[in-house]
Amino acid sequence: MTADTETPGVWADLVGQERIVEILREAAEAAAARLSRSGSHTGPDVAPADAMTHAWLLTGPPGSGRSTAARAFAAALQCPSGGCGKCSACHTALAATHADVEVANTRTLSIGVADARALVSRASRHPAGGRWQVMVVEDADRLTEQAANALLKAIEEPTPRTVWLLCAPAVDDVLPTIRSRCRHLSLRTPPTTAVAAVLVRRDGVDPAMAAFAARAAQGHIGRARRLATDEQARLRRHDVMQLPLSLGRVSAAITAAGDLVKAATEDATEEVGALAAHETEDMKRALGVGAGTRQPGNASAQLKVLEDEQKKRATRAKRDGIDRALIDLAGFYRDVLAVQAGAAVELVNEEMRDAVTSVARHSSAEGTLRRIDAVLAARAAIDVNVAPLLAVEAMTVALMSG
Amino acid sequence: MMASEPPALVTLVTGPEELLRDRAVSHIVSQARRHDATAEVQKLSAVGLEQGRITALANPSLFGELTVIVVGDLGEAADGVVHELRAYVAAPPEGAALVLVHGGGVKGKALVDAVRKSKAPVIECKALKWENEKIAFVQAEFARAKHTIRPDAASALVDAVGNDLRELANACSQLVADTDGVVDRAVVERYHAGRVEASGFRVADAAIEGRSADALRLLRHALATGVDPVPVNAAFAAGLRTLARVGGMPRTMKPDDMARDLGISSFQVRKARGQLGGWSAEAVAASITAVAHADEQIKGGGTDPVYALERAIVAIAAARAS
Numbered sequence: 001m002t003a004d005t006e007t008p009g010v011w012a013d014l015v016g017q018e019r020i021v022e023i024l025r026e027a028a029e030a031a032a033a034r035l036s037r038s039g040s041h042t043g044p045d046v047a048p049a050d051a052m053t054h055a056w057l058l059t060g061p062p063g064s065g066r067s068t069a070a071r072a073f074a075a076a077l078q079c080p081s082g083g084c085g086k087c088s089a090c091h092t093a094l095a096a097t098h099a100d101v102e103v104a105n106t107r108t109l110s111i112g113v114a115d116a117r118a119l120v121s122r123a124s125r126h127p128a129g130g131r132w133q134v135m136v137v138e139d140a141d142r143l144t145e146q147a148a149n150a151l152l153k154a155i156e157e158p159t160p161r162t163v164w165l166l167c168a169p170a171v172d173d174v175l176p177t178i179r180s181r182c183r184h185l186s187l188r189t190p191p192t193t194a195v196a197a198v199l200v201r202r203d204g205v206d207p208a209m210a211a212f213a214a215r216a217a218q219g220h221i222g223r224a225r226r227l228a229t230d231e232q233a234r235l236r237r238h239d240v241m242q243l244p245l246s247l248g249r250v251s252a253a254i255t256a257a258g259d260l261v262k263a264a265t266e267d268a269t270e271e272v273g274a275l276a277a278h279e280t281e282d283m284k285r286a287l288g289v290g291a292g293t294r295q296p297g298n299a300s301a302q303l304k305v306l307e308d309e310q311k312k313r314a315t316r317a318k319r320d321g322i323d324r325a326l327i328d329l330a331g332f333y334r335d336v337l338a339v340q341a342g343a344a345v346e347l348v349n350e351e352m353r354d355a356v357t358s359v360a361r362h363s364s365a366e367g368t369l370r371r372i373d374a375v376l377a378a379r380a381a382i383d384v385n386v387a388p389l390l391a392v393e394a395m396t397v398a399l400m401s402g
Numbered sequence: 403m404m405a406s407e408p409p410a411l412v413t414l415v416t417g418p419e420e421l422l423r424d425r426a427v428s429h430i431v432s433q434a435r436r437h438d439a440t441a442e443v444q445k446l447s448a449v450g451l452e453q454g455r456i457t458a459l460a461n462p463s464l465f466g467e468l469t470v471i472v473v474g475d476l477g478e479a480a481d482g483v484v485h486e487l488r489a490y491v492a493a494p495p496e497g498a499a500l501v502l503v504h505g506g507g508v509k510g511k512a513l514v515d516a517v518r519k520s521k522a523p524v525i526e527c528k529a530l531k532w533e534n535e536k537i538a539f540v541q542a543e544f545a546r547a548k549h550t551i552r553p554d555a556a557s558a559l560v561d562a563v564g565n566d567l568r569e570l571a572n573a574c575s576q577l578v579a580d581t582d583g584v585v586d587r588a589v590v591e592r593y594h595a596g597r598v599e600a601s602g603f604r605v606a607d608a609a610i611e612g613r614s615a616d617a618l619r620l621l622r623h624a625l626a627t628g629v630d631p632v633p634v635n636a637a638f639a640a641g642l643r644t645l646a647r648v649g650g651m652p653r654t655m656k657p658d659d660m661a662r663d664l665g666i667s668s669f670q671v672r673k674a675r676g677q678l679g680g681w682s683a684e685a686v687a688a689s690i691t692a693v694a695h696a697d698e699q700i701k702g703g704g705t706d707p708v709y710a711l712e713r714a715i716v717a718i719a720a721a722r723a724s
Contacts, residue, residue: 401684
């Protein structure tokens with residue numbers, strides 16, 4: 001049984017997570033039961049082990065569907081029939097426009113304490129629709145320490161109708177104090193067959209392309225869809241995958257590093273640049289800035305704030321782009337290692353099998369492990385603010401040697 | 403006494419070097435005073451300036467004396483003032499000299515371009531970036547005061563106080579006032595001994611050229627005069643990057659062609675070529691690894707950024723020697 005064709009309603013887009021769906025569905029049923037009990041005043045909560053709780057921490061590798069799961073759960077909580085996927089409560093909750101579903105995420109590098117305090121005050125409101133006040137924090141790993149501390153009290157003892165859903169890549173990404181106040185659910189990397197199936201079913205992608213995209217994306221559903229539907233993204237990935245084959249000399253390694261960072265930067269600028277220009281135009285119009293009029297006194301200050309925000313967003317997009325490329329590279333060396341070890345597993349880069357085999361023949365398994373470490377070290381370095389170009393250069397130089 | 407030429411009706415003073423801008427303005431003011439001893443000087447800032455004020459000040463006065471209007475911070479002018487100034491520049495009234503001072507940059511660039519188009523005299527106050535420009539500046543300062551400084555003394559003076567042009571100019575006038583005859587290196591050292599303003603790039607050059615003792619010394623000077631560890635390390639990375647890329651190009655290639663291919667200046671290409679002697683590709687690779695490690699240490703991975711930089715200098719020296 002493949003779950004994605006059978007799972008109904010709001011859970012349909014949660015690929016390959018049958019166990020999680022089961023738990024969340026039971027929780028939503030328990031929550032609905034609790035609502036009807038308190039509505040009819042039939043006394044205290046008598047359910048044995050209540051499947052519902054007030055704070056959840058959803059973890060899983062990027063692209064496994066953490067936020068999809070959170071939104072689906074939010075919809076199931078708001079929907080009178082437990083997540084039919086058809087009513088307006090379901091639609092609005094999935095699109096994060098429901099009045100009682102607050103989705104906090106960030107396109108910059110972190111969620112600050114000011115945002116966290118706003119969330120706390122929002123969480124204390126009674127749900128307008130009479131069911132649940134659902135607070136979804138999609139990037140809980142990006143909460144600053146101060147922000148996380150501001151949330152502690154609200155997460156520990158929310159008002160009776162408030163539910164917190166926090167999403168993070170791993171439990172270690174949130175403070176232990178937050179972790180201990182939540183019920184933890186761990187999503188798995190969805191199998192490539194399930195990802196490919198959903199691409200075919202939902203996005204109408206050709207099966208061969210879907211299989212390639214699902215493999216190349218290594219279980220990241222969003223990335224798989226992008227690769228399957230955007231030719232530019234495919235071309236860029238192709239360029240990145242040529243990097244291990246072009247590391248002849250130090251100068252070539254440095255040039256390759258420069259190219260990789262430049263491509264990721266261009267990608268990011270393209271992605272956020274158009275939006276930024278649009279936003280600036282909108283704000284100027286709203287402030288009444290234009291030719292022939294007197295500029296309002298605080299207009300430039302407000303535009304400056306927007307500009308700073310846009311800059312942060314561009315930094316984040318650039319880092320994400322580089323990170324994607326580094327994951328693709330790690331995938332290449334994983335394939336090399338698989339060939340060297342003679343493991344009979346599917347290659348991530350099946351279409352590059354010749355290149356992979358050739359690299360495998362000309363290097364040792366030990367060297368391959370060291371190269372994988374070098375790629376992961378570059379990711380870690382960029383994560384702690386090392387200049388991206390420098391980190392990637394150190395990586396390409398390390399990939400070259402040995 | 404025959405009155406001299408009055409200043410132009412509109413003058414634009416533009417560029418990032420504040421000292422040069424101030425000098426240009428005082429030059430115009432004194433020119434106006436020479437022409438008309440009763441000349442009145444109005445110094446305004448465009449910040450918060452109300453529309454119409456400049457036009458009102460430019461109206462001919464009862465006694466017909468010259469008015470010099472200096473408008474600073476041109477980039478901050480509100481749209482209304484910009485509009486007014488455009489009209490003013492298109493048809494400047496007689497009896498007033500308008501001096502527009504712009505600090506460079508893109509703010510207020512449209513107005514600056516309009517003034518340039520009007521054929522009004524423009525005084526450019528470009529920032530002096532390179533050492534040879536600063537040495538030329540020192541020599542010009544001495545020549546203005548009818549004094550002479552030896553080239554090596556000028557270079558020592560730039561090393562000592564060259565970061566800020568105003569400070570450099572003050573040092574020049576001090577030397578002119580306090581000394582007789584030709585200023586040589588010994589005189590400069592008596593006044594500025596032990597003081598060196600080093601940039602990250604000077605530290606990086608010393609490290610890459612194998613002068614690690616110099617590099618360590620310059621690093622201390624750089625940090626003591628307020629340079630942050632992060633740009634120093636970035637200068638190491640940039641230097642090694644250029645070294646690696648230039649080293650990978652064919653030796654017979656012309657510096658200008660190489661500069662175009664690599665997207666850097668031919669000055670950088672020539673410098674890197676000079677530094678390449680003594681370097682192997684492996685040594686460059688090892689140094690890049692060391693600098694990347696230092697970057698992590700500086701940005702919170704370690705406890706002492708200065709130690710991380712010193713380690714990087716030593717590592718670069720060790721790699722080069724191996």
